[in-house]
Every structure is written in C-alpha cells, then in structure tokens.
Amino acid sequence: MSDFKLDRTAFKAQTAIEAADQTGYYKHLTWQERLRIANYLNSIAYNYPENEPPRMDKTVFSVRTRKSNG
Numbered sequence: 177m178s179d180f181k182l183d184r185t186a187f188k189a190q191t192a193i194e195a196a197d198q199t200g201y202y203k204h205l206t207w208q209e210r211l212r213i214a215n216y217l218n219s220i221a222y223n224y225p226e227n228e229p230p231r232m233d234k235t236v237f238s239v240r241t242r243k244s245n246g
Contacts, residue, residue, distance in 0.1 A: 180216055 202210060219226040 205213075215229075216226055219229070222230075224230050
C-alpha cells in the first residue's frame, strides 16, 4: 500500500491563486522526494500499482533508417 494518505480533515481557506502556488512546498524537497511523488501521482492517474509501471508495447513502433544527403 502507499505511504501517502489523503487527510480529509485538513483545510485552509485560500484564493485560487494561493491554492495554485505549490512551488514553495516542492522547492524544499529533494529531487528524490519529488521523483517519488511524481511516480505516485502517475500510478494513481494511470491506475497501476505504485512500483510496478506497465511495460511499453514495443510492437506498435517501427524502425526506419534515414536517407543520407550524400
């Protein structure tokens, strides 16, 4: 299960501009913590287990060579 939990009791009345300004919080985190948060949010958005991202289907893509100018 995930380390993150939504605290439904926490609330702070803010304007839309104040609520949209999240840079102050994330600037104080290390790049590893920000990457962990991004991984968690992706797993929620795309509905996969947090540390098991889906594999890319490589059969969809094809490889071509570029023509040389000479």
